[in-house]
Amino acid sequence: MESNKENNHLTADIREAGRAARALSSSSAEKRNDLLRRIRDGLFADAHGIFEANRRDMSAAETEGETSSLMKRLVFDRCKLDAVQDGLVAVEALPDPIGTVEERRLLDDGLVLEKVRFPLGVIGMIFEARPDALVQIVSLCIKSGNGIVLKGGREALETNKALVASIRSSCASHPLGSGWMVHLESRGDVDFILGMDKDIDLLIPRGSNSFVQHVMSNTRIPVLGHADGICAIYVDKDADVTMAVRLAVDSKTQYPAACNSIETLLVHQAIAPVFLPEAAAALEGNGVKLKGDEATCRIIAVEKASPQDYDTEFISLTLAVKVVESYEEAVEHIAEHGSGHTDCIVTENEGLARRFMRDVDSSDVFWNCSTRFADGFRFGLGAEVGISTGKIHARGPVGLDGLVNGRWLLKGQGHVVSDYSGASPRKFKHQELPADSPSMAAEN
Amino acid sequence: MESNKENNHLTADIREAGRAARALSSSSAEKRNDLLRRIRDGLFADAHGIFEANRRDMSAAETEGETSSLMKRLVFDRCKLDAVQDGLVAVEALPDPIGTVEERRLLDDGLVLEKVRFPLGVIGMIFEARPDALVQIVSLCIKSGNGIVLKGGREALETNKALVASIRSSCASHPLGSGWMVHLESRGDVDFILGMDKDIDLLIPRGSNSFVQHVMSNTRIPVLGHADGICAIYVDKDADVTMAVRLAVDSKTQYPAACNSIETLLVHQAIAPVFLPEAAAALEGNGVKLKGDEATCRIIAVEKASPQDYDTEFISLTLAVKVVESYEEAVEHIAEHGSGHTDCIVTENEGLARRFMRDVDSSDVFWNCSTRFADGFRFGLGAEVGISTGKIHARGPVGLDGLVNGRWLLKGQGHVVSDYSGASPRKFKHQELPADSPSMAAEN
Numbered sequence: 001m002e003s004n005k006e007n008n009h010l011t012a013d014i015r016e017a018g019r020a021a022r023a024l025s026s027s028s029a030e031k032r033n034d035l036l037r038r039i040r041d042g043l044f045a046d047a048h049g050i051f052e053a054n055r056r057d058m059s060a061a062e063t064e065g066e067t068s069s070l071m072k073r074l075v076f077d078r079c080k081l082d083a084v085q086d087g088l089v090a091v092e093a094l095p096d097p098i099g100t101v102e103e104r105r106l107l108d109d110g111l112v113l114e115k116v117r118f119p120l121g122v123i124g125m126i127f128e129a130r131p132d133a134l135v136q137i138v139s140l141c142i143k144s145g146n147g148i149v150l151k152g153g154r155e156a157l158e159t160n161k162a163l164v165a166s167i168r169s170s171c172a173s174h175p176l177g178s179g180w181m182v183h184l185e186s187r188g189d190v191d192f193i194l195g196m197d198k199d200i201d202l203l204i205p206r207g208s209n210s211f212v213q214h215v216m217s218n219t220r221i222p223v224l225g226h227a228d229g230i231c232a233i234y235v236d237k238d239a240d241v242t243m244a245v246r247l248a249v250d251s252k253t254q255y256p257a258a259c260n261s262i263e264t265l266l267v268h269q270a271i272a273p274v275f276l277p278e279a280a281a282a283l284e285g286n287g288v289k290l291k292g293d294e295a296t297c298r299i300i301a302v303e304k305a306s307p308q309d310y311d312t313e314f315i316s317l318t319l320a321v322k323v324v325e326s327y328e329e330a331v332e333h334i335a336e337h338g339s340g341h342t343d344c345i346v347t348e349n350e351g352l353a354r355r356f357m358r359d360v361d362s363s364d365v366f367w368n369c370s371t372r373f374a375d376g377f378r379f380g381l382g383a384e385v386g387i388s389t390g391k392i393h394a395r396g397p398v399g400l401d402g403l404v405n406g407r408w409l410l411k412g413q414g415h416v417v418s419d420y421s422g423a424s425p426r427k428f429k430h431q432e433l434p435a436d437s438p439s440m441a442a443e444n
Numbered sequence: 445m446e447s448n449k450e451n452n453h454l455t456a457d458i459r460e461a462g463r464a465a466r467a468l469s470s471s472s473a474e475k476r477n478d479l480l481r482r483i484r485d486g487l488f489a490d491a492h493g494i495f496e497a498n499r500r501d502m503s504a505a506e507t508e509g510e511t512s513s514l515m516k517r518l519v520f521d522r523c524k525l526d527a528v529q530d531g532l533v534a535v536e537a538l539p540d541p542i543g544t545v546e547e548r549r550l551l552d553d554g555l556v557l558e559k560v561r562f563p564l565g566v567i568g569m570i571f572e573a574r575p576d577a578l579v580q581i582v583s584l585c586i587k588s589g590n591g592i593v594l595k596g597g598r599e600a601l602e603t604n605k606a607l608v609a610s611i612r613s614s615c616a617s618h619p620l621g622s623g624w625m626v627h628l629e630s631r632g633d634v635d636f637i638l639g640m641d642k643d644i645d646l647l648i649p650r651g652s653n654s655f656v657q658h659v660m661s662n663t664r665i666p667v668l669g670h671a672d673g674i675c676a677i678y679v680d681k682d683a684d685v686t687m688a689v690r691l692a693v694d695s696k697t698q699y700p701a702a703c704n705s706i707e708t709l710l711v712h713q714a715i716a717p718v719f720l721p722e723a724a725a726a727l728e729g730n731g732v733k734l735k736g737d738e739a740t741c742r743i744i745a746v747e748k749a750s751p752q753d754y755d756t757e758f759i760s761l762t763l764a765v766k767v768v769e770s771y772e773e774a775v776e777h778i779a780e781h782g783s784g785h786t787d788c789i790v791t792e793n794e795g796l797a798r799r800f801m802r803d804v805d806s807s808d809v810f811w812n813c814s815t816r817f818a819d820g821f822r823f824g825l826g827a828e829v830g831i832s833t834g835k836i837h838a839r840g841p842v843g844l845d846g847l848v849n850g851r852w853l854l855k856g857q858g859h860v861v862s863d864y865s866g867a868s869p870r871k872f873k874h875q876e877l878p879a880d881s882p883s884m885a886a887e888n
Contacts, residue, residue, distance in 0.1 A: 022779065105824050111813060220661060240858070243858040255861075354887060357883075364853075366855075368859075373555075378861070379557055380549050380551060392564065392849060396851060405836060407809065407840060408809070409810070412813025417814050417816035428822065441798050
């Protein structure tokens with residue numbers, strides 16, 4: 001009974017977020033930026049209370065013996081606040097993602113078609129115990145005119161509640177209000193919203209593979225994200241060995257827990273006898289544990305890999321090595337065992353590199369550079385909402401662009417379709433027009 | 445047991461389609477166009493057998509007492525063959541959708557990023573009993589480098605089998621073969637493939653609302669399409685009454701069974717006394733049955749509408765009319781009861797029309813023209829794979845563009861991320877570059 005009551009309340013709040021988001025969506029960029037500035041000022045004014053809430057989360061986490069990497073993400077101090085405020089300034093400075101004209105076409109005299117970018121509606125975002133992420137996500141949704149349903153990691157609950165309270169009070173006196181934001185406080189709420197496919201337009205779950213899988217299997221709402229990050233480097237027979245070693249080390253060790261770190265090293269048989277000993281020395285020197293197939297083990301003394309090792313996201317300093325007989329075998333291995341995230345070829349053969357970029361259907365396909373570059377900030381997207389390994393909507397690192405989509409506007413002067421059918425139908429002109437002026441939906 | 449055997453067979457065929465599609469995807473436009481030409485010649489050569497198969501379908505449909513509109517779609521004669529062949533020529537003439545550079549950015553010296561369009565992989569397409577649609581769908585998938593799993597309406601099975609046999613034999617001697625195509629012959633096969641989310645990248649179901657709902661509820665594969673088509677015209681107080689009547693008649697009667705026909709007519713109270721009598725005369729003169737709310741019934745003598753009438757896709761000559769007190773009420777009604785397909789405002793007030801285009805979050809939002817224009821051909825997209833009412837990937841009429849998506853290519857010279865972190869990190873340049881030259885993945 002209690003749970004139903006709460007759910008009714010949640011349903012109402014999320015529907016209200018949809019309505020409030022429509023107001024955000026049709027408001028000017030200036031008004032949305034004004035909201036961002038108010039939030040920034042509010043966080044500054046409310047800093048004391050937010051830090052205090054964070055200290056409660058931190059000491060609870062310490063008591064529970066959480067890892068130091070979790071504690072590092074969880075802390076919200078003056079330094080994190082500064083970064084969050086810089087982030088708000090940066091998002092404010094990004095170009096308005098709403099209203100961009102993607103296409104403009106004259107269908108016939110007086111009948112003009114435009115494809116114009118608008119927000120998606122309401123985004124459901126479930127993310128790790130990182131309070132700074134909450135502010136970033138809120139800022140991206142305001143900027144893109146979307147409503148947001150937020151659920152942060154449970155370890156950050158007190159901090160998140162303080163942040164949400166601050167944001168709400170900053171927006172209270174603004175005409176756009178804060179109804180576009182709903183904060184979920186329990187995992188049960190997350191399971192409940194998975195059924196709200198009429199009211200939530202996109203889910204972006206971040207977190208463990210099993211959690212993302214759980215979300216994907218239990219909702220009709222489109223999901224943007226990635227479960228696995230099984231990335232590979234293929235060292236071609238025409239690779240520069242020194243470069244290949246350097247790229248393998250960076251791609252594996254620069255941040256082993258990241259989804260864009262490699263789990264698999266594929267090596268062409270012709271270069272393996274030269275490359276593998278050098279690579280093993282450098283990787284093992286950086287603490288990497290190698291596991292290899294039979295051909296690898298004939299060249300370097302490493303543990304024998306099991307077949308499952310090539311389907312495993314180690315998220316640690318373990319790397320599965322495999323010697324391949326050909327380029328084709330490498331591409332086939334990536335298609336079979338990779339997760340479509342980020343894969344790289346190391347070669348001096350330009351024709352082959354170009355072919356690899358066509359043949360490998362991953363979100364990011366790289367040539368002679370570290371897989372660790374697969375990231376919204378490094379790509380220059382301004383901000384990142386997540387990384388998608390799906391094939392539709394947005395692939396790879398997703399910035400503000402992934403929170404908007406083109407819809408069609410058509411302006412006529414009383415045009416009817418019956419004039420274009422029947423005995424002597426009018427013909428369409430279908431003439432492309434320049435798309436660089438404001439859309440027909442812009443305020444005039 | 446037998447069913448499992450078949451399913452194993454189907455699984456293998458669909459995986460093979462994925463592999464064959466990768467070859468399609470990385471082949472040149474010329475080779476894909478060559479395949480289209482061979483299919484065209486083959487259909488011409490095999491016409492006799494195809495017509496014979498169609499006569500079997502037609503006489504079975506006649507025996508079963510199918511409707512004349514089904515029979516019209518089902519027939520495949522010389523005239524349909526001519527149209528199909530023209531269609532193949534038209535698809536051949538479309539620009540290559542693969543390899544378009546959407547963005548190009550210099551991340552740092554020697555480190556260049558591109559976002560380039562590539563096929564999605566394998567498309568599952570379930571469509572009505574229209575044999576000509578089979579050829580069109582196959583041609584669009586070849587052109588866009590996607591594998592295709594096809595299931596046509598059961599009434600067209602013999603014709604479809606003959607078409608598929610002809611297409612397969614035309615492609616047999618071509619290096620790209622015909623493994624990218626899988627033809628399903630039973631509804632059970634459709635239910636089976638709904639579970640193949642690792643091997644099928646997008647489903648496009650066309651057909652009844654309940655069938656599309658069934659697909660959406662029973663798969664993790666992304667679905668592009670629409671269940672309902674509840675479209676509305678809002679006649680504003682500043683509408684040109686003659687134009688509004690003309691648009692209502694065309695939008696309702698030009699093809700009442702189409703998803704872009706209107707089911708709802710919203711009328712501002714200030715114009716209702718003038719507009720409704722004229723509209724009723726014109727609509728009823730065209731065989732339309734009107735149902736109205738109380739305010740409507742006070743002005744014209746029509747049947748009282750039930751609340752459900754405003755949530756119903758009549759797909760027939762019934763139209764629900766409602767008098768609204770304000771623009772806001774009209775927008776709210778569309779948000780609440782519409783299906784996000786196509787909605788139109790009739791007004792001479794430009795500022796209000798612009799606002800409507802921002803406020804109404806439907807795939808197609810029109811001003812002073814018939815909702816029946818919401819169609820890929822009329823929009824000038826060349827060909828249409830379906831109409832989507834989803835918010836992500838592609839909205840509204842979807843052409844070849846919806847069968848490709850941008851993925852990220854990055855070319856370096858041994859660049860590693862560790863140089864961009866730590867004590868004195870290198871800074872990214874993030875400099876936009878012109879995107880009008882061929883991508884780094886193009887054959888050189």
